[in-house]
Amino acid sequence: MEKERTFVIIKPDAVQRGLAGEIISRFEKKGIKIVAMKLVSVSKELAEKHYEIHKGKPFFEPTVKYITSSPVIAMVLEGINAIDMVRGMMGKTDPQKAEMGTIRGDLGQFIGRNIVHGSDSKETAEFEINLWFKTEEITKYKRIDEDWLTE
Numbered sequence: 001m002e003k004e005r006t007f008v009i010i011k012p013d014a015v016q017r018g019l020a021g022e023i024i025s026r027f028e029k030k031g032i033k034i035v036a037m038k039l040v041s042v043s044k045e046l047a048e049k050h051y052e053i054h055k056g057k058p059f060f061e062p063t064v065k066y067i068t069s070s071p072v073i074a075m076v077l078e079g080i081n082a083i084d085m086v087r088g089m090m091g092k093t094d095p096q097k098a099e100m101g102t103i104r105g106d107l108g109q110f111i112g113r114n115i116v117h118g119s120d121s122k123e124t125a126e127f128e129i130n131l132w133f134k135t136e137e138i139t140k141y142k143r144i145d146e147d148w149l150t151e
């Protein structure tokens with residue numbers, strides 16, 4: 001079982017609505033390790049780089065505006081199969097379509113205010129972690145429950 005790293009954003013609406021603790025708590029309880037975390041006022045430049053694969057789509061400009069509208073919490077998370085696991089915990093992009101029990105399904109109502117971001121592949125995770133964090137901001141430690149999450 002391979003440990004992976006993924007990049008997560010608690011988006012402006014979630015921070016403003018006081019949902020950051022609840023979201024972090026879900027990851028903690030799942031046994032996912034936070035290896036880096038910071039509160040960031042996102043520049044237009046960073047937002048455009050982060051969403052560059054969506055450039056030209058109708059939601060590109062509104063999404064850049066949304067992510068730069070108020071601080072976000074950026075995190076690097078680690079766990080077994082973390083990329084897909086975290087995407088699963090978040091639910092579908094549109095909170096109206098996301099299953100109940102997922103972060104978006106439980107906490108959101110509208111695709112343009114969908115609470116969280118999570119990397120969608122190994123390549124994207126690597127790109128996003130390098131875009132948002134310096135190597136020295138990523139910590140190395142062992143969580144006390146790690147030995148109890150696998151055989």
Ligand code: IDP
Nearest residue numbers: 054059063092093111112113114116117118120
């Ligand atoms: P994802 O965040 O689930 O990976 P993507 O398709 O990669 O979804 O879209 C990136 C982000 O752009 C979404 O999380 C959402 O904030 C925004 N977005 C995507 N599609 C729409 C749309 O149809 N209307 C408004 N915003 C959208």
Ligand code: MG
Nearest residue numbers: 117118119120
């Ligand atoms: Mg995406």
